[in-house]
Amino acid sequence: MEQIYTYIKVALRSLVKFRSDAILNVIGLSVGITISLVVFMYVRYELGYDKNYSKSENTYRIITTGNISGSSFNSALSPKPLAGFLKNNFQEVEVSTRLVRGSNKLISHGDKKFNEAEFFYADSSFFKVFDVPIIQGKPINPLESDEDVVITSVIAKKYFGGEDPIGKKIELDNGLSFYVTAVCEPQAPNSHFNFDFVASEKSINKLYIEKKNWLKIDWYTYLTLKPSVSSEHIEGRLNQELKKKIKNKIQDSQEKSAGNNHNIKALSFHLQPLESIHLHSQLDDELKTNSKHLYVKIFLYLAIFVLLITCINFINLTTARASLRIKEIGVRKLIGGHRNSLMLQFLVEAITYSFVALFIGLVLVELLLPGFNILFDLNLKLNRSESRIDLLYILVVTFLIGIISGLYPAIAFSRINEVQIFKDGFQPKKKGLIIRGILAATQVMVATFLIIFTLGMLWQIQFLRNKDLGFDSKNIIVVERGYSLEKKFGEFKSHIKLIPGVENVSACLVLPGEKASQESFTYTGKDGDKMVLMPFNYIEKDFFKTLGLKLEAGGIWNGETKKFSPDLLINSSAKEELGFTKALGTELQFTSHSKQLTIKGVFKDFHFEPIQFPIRPLILMDIPKNIYYSNLLIKINDADKFNNIIGQVREDWRAYTNNEPFEYRMLEDVLENNLHEENVVFKIIMVFMVLSLLIAWLGIRAFTAFVDEMKQKEFISKKIIGASPIQIFNELFLSVSQYILPGILLAIPTAFSILSLWLNGFAYYSRFPVLLMVAIAGIVWGLSFLLILLHSGKSIRSNPTHIS
Amino acid sequence: MFQAIEISKTYRKGEISSVILSNINLEINEGEYISIFGPSGSGKTSLLNIVGLLDSPDSGEVLFHEKNILSLNPKERLNLRRKEIGYIFSDANLIEELTVAENVELPLLYQKIKKKDRQEQVSAILGEMNLLHKKKEYPQNLTSLQQQKTAIARALVINPSLILADEPTGNLNSTEGNEILDLLSKINDNGTSIFLFSHEKRIAERARKTVQLFDGHLLLDSSLK
Known part of the structure; x- marks a missing residue:
């Protein structure tokens, strides 16, 4: 020594x-x-994902694979009735739960209003699977009744400061209100989802009555198996037992859609270990972006x-x-x-x-x-x-x-x-x-x-930063949550256009630079009727002027009328893909619309999705009456007046939306964020x-x-x-x-x-x-x-x- | 105490071989002080390595306390060296990262002697060398004489039966050299045997007995005093 x-x-x-x-x-x-x-x-952080629950080793998420309209899908979601079915039919399942992310972001308590992204609805078993410590309130069954909500300690401080949050009311902008039954510790940051609020799923029934639909795949289902039960065994049995039940539903659905290809052809469920989600799951509809x-x-x-x-x-x-x-x-x-x-x-x-x-x-x-x-x-x-x-x-x-x-x-x-x-x-x-x-x-x-x-x-x-996108992204303010304006968009737009320095105002559902949704439609081509899935976006008539987009042929619908326009626009790639020599006047039948829509214009291709991806065919159409724009676009021509413009837009926004939070980004930042x-x-x-x-x-x-x-x-x-x-x-x-x-x-x-x-x-x-x-x-x-x-x-x- | 009988050593480099030591007979008894004197290339260092149990001859016998050294394994040799032989070179070869006391203590540490005993022995020998006041100094802060005295203290601290001194005054001026030679005589007076290796006749003559080495052969065996 x-x-x-x-x-x-x-x-x-x-x-x-x-x-x-x-x-x-x-x-x-x-x-x-x-x-x-x-x-x-x-x-250690990455390998420790979702290991903070007492039974995380035996907990699984049920994921769904299947085939819709001929294309296969792999989703982290599963049908709503699945959790109950598991609980009632499998003795080996200790507990199962389901949850869904709330779509409404604005939550208020008195004068305090915040946009919240991590609001979930779950059934009463949620805290048996995700047993985060309850530090205040009801530790057992805190989501018992339909107005119960559990919040994290961070949220409790944000909304209630030093006050006791238990029993206090919070309100959502969809009209639902909840009472805090418990305060829990926030989940560990290395979790595949992090909730701020978990509200009782029963409350959703107040908004709309949902029938037991096995083909609607929109919930996250989790189950905890009893010790020493094999997940493969449960997965096999689950698919076997559901086979008949689902097969009937699929048949019903196919009959209802009368020969249309747009339907579910097959469904199967898989048990995915909770602890492996973060590093091994790259499915559609993940709650958070996972790693590899x-x-x-x-x-x-x-x-x-x-x-x-x-x-x-x-x-x-x-x-x-x-x-x-x-x-x-x-x-x-x-x-x-x-x-x-x-x-x-x-x-x-x-x-x-x-x-x-x-x-x-x-x-x-x-x-x-x-x-x-x-x-x-x-x-x-x-x-x-x-x-x-x-x-x-x-x-x-x-x-x-x-x-x-x-x-x-x-x-x-x-x-x-x-x-x-x-x-x-x-x-x-x-x-x-x-x-x-x-x-x-x-x-x-x-x-x-x-x-x-x-x-x-x-x-x-x-190179990507400097690439010509086919539209002008400079000096465009994007106001988020445009749907808060509801039917007052037209009025708001007219008001904003009067602000000195504002050149144009428009709106759209999906922002340029964001991944577009797809919609299927049928049309009559050279070889008869065809069904196609194509990216689409709902836009307001000044969308082209605001972004400096160019039309190749035809024109845009008249926006003065408050009726839904049956006209639509396609880009050159769509024209090419659909094999039209003359596109204008062609009618397309969308599955989401009862009437046929007519092609009124063809516009030059532009990068409507992240710059990393090739330009795909795109359809632009008027927004249906029951849907509101998510993003408002304000083009300014005098950058020096930016602060003044934003100040006035904010003021108007508050006046038109009853004081809802005003959030904006610059379109250029959105595009930069794609990189x-x-x-x-x-x-x-x-x-x-x-x-x-x-x-x-x-x-x-x-x-x-x-x-x-x-x-x-x-x-x-x-x-x-x-x-x-x-x-x-x-x-x-x-x-x-x-x-x-x-x-x-x-x-x-x-x-x-x-x-x-x-x-x-x-x-x-x-x-x-x-x-x-x-x-x-x-x-x-x-x-x-x-x-x-x-x-x-x-x-x-x-x-x-x-x-x- | 030490006896070399008919030892020879040849170095080979490729096809060329050169005889370094040829049929050397050398003996030192307890309390003797012998100098081996010879010019550069005469084989002094090779002989020192053999006497110091660092190297073996190609032929002949080496006895230390009547034990045949050549039959010992490296570990046994090391143990013998640790306890019986003290080395002094022209360069003090002190470890610069260790203080004077730590340098002197080092051989005792290798012998796993208890700390208290080590400290006592180190203090005693440094006292004898008049270096006690320098015990916490690093070698680079000492004069050449003090460095050499520290090296002698390190050689003596194990209480060896034989001291090997190779050109011990090589890096010193004549006054300092004389002081070191006086010190060696005093050590010998106390009963420790000494082999002094030098190329200078004046220095070699300070020993009780001188042996001359030339081209690997012993030329002279004489008692001067």
């Missing part, structure tokens, strides 16, 4: 003494440890890779600088130090370094975490249970890093013969040169690859690029030190016979370059191929010019030159009289 204490003391003192190498070593290890800590926190297990794996492998590289750099740098320690090794051996105790010394030294690096790493994690969370849209905290890393785990990992880093130097150093040290001095053997060279080359290759890849991504993102995923990936790659540069620097430094050390005698001899410092440096640079230059060059085709693969995911792309890739490779080589120059002091400064 005392020896170990002495070794730690020596390690810390040598850390101070050989500052420059030690700092590099510690920085390298700190980078590795920081990355691994953050990645392990991320992995692949990402967790990639991050884990990257962390291990970075850790290994930093360990190898540590080994390289330590062994390359062996001559600095050689005298000490000799003395220790001479005065009785056994090989084992020397090995122990170097291991303890490496472990001490890794603990120093751990300390720096923890500080770095604490400092970088907020930025990391913003960058990657996460919620990691060092001291939070869902992402915290156990102390023991940290200690074990740090200890292992120390062992991995220190083992080779320990073996190599302890093997050196003391007689050799005192007789011949010490020079590293050449046999490690190739391996070290390849390693340094790999690190430089990875760094060069990541630089090219990052810039290639930026190139593509900029969010690309931006996040770009930022991740950029972080790795910076880290890889740092690691490559350490790699070049270690390799240069090794070559320098190995060639010491040769360089000194050459100096004696007249070689200048520049000649010596050139020789060193070439020796190092013969390894790293192939690495740099190899990065070009690799980056080209991977970039091409990435670009394949885009409908429109611009390749990063190869010439620029070559230029980047040249710059990296130039930087390597500077690094080698910086770290080649020994060769240049060494005194030829010191030859031994």
